[in-house]
Amino acid sequence: MREQLDLPLTGVRTRAEFEALPLVPRGWAWELRSGRLELSLMPVTFWYSRIVFCVLEFWRSHGYEIAGDQYIADSGFARGDTGHHNFVADGVVFQPGHQPGKHSTTHDPSSLFAVVEAVWQPTQVREAIDKLRVYAMLGIQHYWIIRGDTESDDLDGFVSMYELTGSEYKLTGSRLVSQLSAS
Structure with missing residues (x-):
């Protein structure tokens, strides 16, 4: 099950909030798209x-x-x-x-x-x-x-x-x- 982040939907994020994001497996990354933070496969092999x-x-x-x-x-x-x-x-x-x-x-x-x-x-x-x-x-x-x-x-x-x-x-x-x- 995906972990839900308890952050407001809009506004500026602090460095501490960013660093508190769950670690992701190799080949995946947090990516900002359309104002939303999404976990994305990064296929740059x-x-x-x-x-x-x-x-x-x-x-x-x-x-x-x-x-x-x-x-x-x-x-x-x-x-x-x-x-x-x-x-x-x-x-x-x-x-x-x-x-x-x-x-x-x-x-x-x-x-x-x-x-x-x-x-x-x-x-x-x-x-x-x-x-x-x-x-x-x-x-x-x-x-x-x-x-x-x-x-x-x-x-x-x-x-x-x-x-x-x-x-x-x-x-x-x-x-x-x-x-x-x-x-």
Whole structure:
């Protein structure tokens, strides 16, 4: 059974209150989302970090500016802060010629050419599909979802490549990440 925290629903928390939170198992973390403190699985494993870097490097080698772990914000749908309607993408690829500011942390969807997500658990796959609909509404041209094999020690991943056609994404290709450098 989950332990209930006896804290007010709103207001500033003290350091003592934060430090009194129950310890969580390795791979989990307390995360502030939409003004709520939630216990979240933090999937930043070696595979996850490496596979996102490999895909972003593919885009960079083709002349695009890239960034990892970036907020998609500042649109009519996502309001430009770290609120409920914003998403953090595992990687973003900027429109040709777009140079993000040195200290930028959120990005207008119109400046994005592609979004990259890496998943390896069923809940992450569902979240990636939910994001697919939102990124289509925001008009981002490409959405790549990388799936990992939890049963294998292989560091490769399978990329499903979606392209915006009208108001929704269509699957336009798929391949292993290791095959990207050959294209």
